[in-house]
Amino acid sequence: MTTDPMAEIRTSFFAECDELLESLQDALNLMDEGEHDSETINVVFRAVHSIKGGAGAFGLDALVSFAHQYETVMDEVRSGRLVPDASAIKLFFRAADMLQDIVRTTRDEQHPPPGIEDMLALLKALLHEDAQELDEPVAFTPLGLSLEFDLGAPAIDVAPAEIDDDFGWTITFTPNAGLYASGNEALLILRSLSNLGHCVIRCLVPEDLPPPDESNAETPLLSWRIILEEDVPESDIRQVFDFVNDVCQLQISPRKVIDDLAPTRPERISPTAEAALPPVGSTSAKKPAGDDACPISSAASKVSLVPHPRPARPVDTNAHEPATMVRVDMEKIDRLVNLIGELVINQAMLAQSVETAGMSQQSDIMAGLESFMTLTRDIKESVMTIRAQPVKSLFQRMARIVREASASVEKEVRLKSVGEYTEVDKTVIERLADPLTQMIRNAVDHGLERPDVRRAASKPPEGQITLSASHRAGRVLIEIEDDGAGIDRPKVRDIAIQKRLIAPDASLTDAEIDQLLFLPGFSTATEVSALSGRGVGMDVVKAAITSLGGRITTTSVPGQGTKFSISLPLTLAVLDGMVVQAAGQTLVVPLSAIIETAKLEEQNIHRLSASGMMMRFRQELVPLFDLGQKLGFRDMRDIAAAGIVLLTVQEDGRRAALIVDAIMEQRQVVIKGLGQTCGHIPGVAAATILGDGQIALILDPGDLVWGGASSPHFDTKAG
Structure with missing residues (x-):
């Protein structure tokens, strides 16, 4: 059977959306608690931006549109132009809920959830007039006039003589067809890049720049050359471009080789325009004077970005590589768990057969069986770890x-x-x-x-x-x-x-x-x-x-x-249990519920009534119950002659002692549900299959002693 590669990629995208939405909620919770640092805000921005970028690749217009507006608001928060109050943060939570609903309905190919337009209106209402204008198409200026770009940071003109070319990076970024159509924006990418450090950005404009109209609204016509004056790892730079790698041309080089860089698309930039660019870092270059600085005819518009203050990030040369994550279909894990269950049952049957055959405990077969049991336990615990997830x-x-x-x-x-x-x-x-x-x-x-x-x-x-x-x-x-x-x-x-x-x-x-x-x-x-x-x-x-x-x-x-x-x-698959006998029945008590076992002695029994008894256990009085009688397997009897007690504990610390006739062994057992036909049996959690093929009940001591079986006053047929 063949699978559709695009369907698999789409499934992977929605799985990533779940992770991004989780990180989005975490960051919003921190903001709600008063954490308004740049990193927390960036987590929200990046989560929404990543969802928008992936949705654009699949043409999911409703998701792209909503995420774009949400992203625009968070970009205003990032830049400091919007300071959210308590009501704004509540709106961010509601917008995150709406984003989650749109992701879900899009994944399930259902109609979009109601209320999207209302939420978009509320988000737009948060923006100042200047911020709202950012969503409008950028107006191209006629030839010969200055071209300015507002990247959301104070524009500080830095003369080339002030640029230190001993460190930093030169980045050439050229969007390809599809970058804007996929919901990405060069403006937001450049803003993200400026968060890494001081940037000088030049926009490379071709001489044959056509006038803007509907036919070229999503056609990339400009490219950028960025000088990043920060000694950061190259991986940090590439992370900024993670979601546009396949729809752009990107060159990243250390500053020392800047003179060797050629423009990404030389055919779109005239030789005269390229020659007009002063060498970056040249000490002889002079800053253009007058109001006509950076004319469009020179094919260069320069913007200097000053990022928000952030602590210097030391480069750890001994850092370990991040752990590799693999997404696995849950059905495959469930199948593996079932196989582990069968392995546990077969191991128990093998142990039973060896015991029945009368093998010596010192024989090679018994040693091999012990190793088999240890290996089975290790495999079980590893698989249970895979199934376990945080709440x-x-x-x-x-x-x-x-x-x-x-x-x-x-x-x-x-x-x-x-x-x-x-x-x-x-x-x-x-x-x-x-x-x-x-x-x-x-x-x-x-x-x-x-x-x-x-x-x-x-x-x-x-x-x-x-x-x-x-x-x-x-x-x-x-x-x-x-x-x-x-x-x-x-x-x-x-x-x-x-x-x-x-x-x-x-x-x-x-x-x-x-x-x-x-x-x-x-x-x-x-x-x-x-x-x-x-x-x-x-x-x-x-x-x-x-x-x-x-x-x-x-x-x-x-x-x-x-x-x-x-x-x-903790799990519904396999557990460690103590196999006991009571009134001729074989039962399993979860090992996690047992604190200690002891021999029952007459002098430690305290009778409170005809049916109520306590047992003194290490200077403490605990309720005492006959397991066979409690389950209805036998009538009341004189328990003084009984031999063994199991001291059990509940989550809240309450303890009880259960009298059993014998302890058979300790082993792993596979949990088998009783199904709807049996209903709820007080004190019985599930069943299992033992090594000899016998079915045994798995008990819940807490429910047996403190649960519904001990509350006889309820009369649902009263009156």
Whole structure:
């Protein structure tokens, strides 16, 4: 099967767009926090410019047009002619969201998103009159008159005698057909080049320059020779021209060989005009006097650029080459992960066969098997590293949700991200987007008060939502916390009774009342809004998280806010587990959840009631549960005769001890989902296939002890 090369290049372009949009959001966040340094602003400019350049190559006019206007505004910010305030930065965020929508609809070949013209009008409104004139076609002056170029920096005329030709570069830049048609502009390229250091730029104008009209609007007619008086690496110069390499002629030479340079297109520049150019660096050359300096008949217009102050960049001769990045289709990685899973199963079967055959532990076969197991583990960890991705992209999507949701309910909200470089399996990230979106919207709509209410409560008018991610106890913990009013538990209880979700006489703890929010059909909204109020949401959130092998808990303090904690497995493919037996069943407990194993002794057991027991473990009392009885495999029994306990820990630090009959072994297991037919089984995360072909359940100790199985008060059939 043959593939279309252009389709592959187009796919690569949109993948690059995702990366550029991510860097754009990062830089805007820094600007929002008060970082207005030139490098941060340049990141925004370069991201938009790069998207525009690539879009122009594919003829994506809508994307080019919007990116061009956005780029023009950011160029004004770069030059210092526009100083953005808080409202302008909010507009930049909205423009970035619109740019992302245009990229998405263009990639999917859909109609452009609505509101483009309105956003373009808002961007143009930011510009001063002088800046708006830059978008107009440049007027060519008649022969014999001076030709001036405004490159956005103070024009300081430097006589050739003042130019030091011991260092720096000479650059000849000649646009080819296609440079302007692809959405690029020589003016912006020269401005970017001037950021590297002091530049003297000469525009080389042919004598036969035709008058401008529609037929040659996108035809390159001029070329430029630039003297860069800065000792910078040549790679920095070439980076400025990265996106026009294929639509221009570029010559870069050290200053010492300037006299050997020939014009890029000598046939377009007359010999007399070229001869009229004084040698750059000549001490005998005199500056032309009078108002007619730099006449067009001399084919040279000179502009001196002074860049914004920046620290000198030392050249590190020992610097390592940047790491080479390769884009790989996710389907290929998934196929590799599946093969690793089969390899793990076959390795387990081989180990089982060797054990059944009674091989000596000191035999060569056992030594080879150990090496095979180590190699399998290393391959698994390497592949899991490839699949793991930072949650940063997900958090950036949530930042947009906050902006849109807060605007719709007229609240001032700021999103704070913590731990956005925490890595999680890509599948988990993709399936977590919808539940996180619903929770963020609920936090904006229900959790945070209106500005006037917050002021009355001595709070800042702007509410804050904190979205954080971290690794704890071998799992990833994602928390959504707001500084709002907290959960109104009496109201929640009354609504649950009215909706017949609980019995009127049900005795519930605060934690159990909080869990009512996740019951189907529950809503505290008094009216239906664009964000909530239909009673569909949090139950779907819990179902989605549960399907990922995760769990969600809630903590809330009235008047101070609410925090939702989501605990998820790091991967949905392979894990290290402890194979145990309980009530004749073979089970797997994730190794990351086990702190310690110990022998159960009667003197360490403390009975609180007929069914409640605690165990003293290293001077600490922890809840004690019989695993077989907890899963319903056997009835209550006298556990004094039981032999082994596993001390487990949750992400929040809570501990529990599980009694098992025997510990079989520690091994890697392949995670197999239970599917929709089984539904959610409290305490069971997934299943696996053991070496002897037996199917074993993979447990979630936290859900087994603290989850739905331990909350018997809910009665969805009450009333």
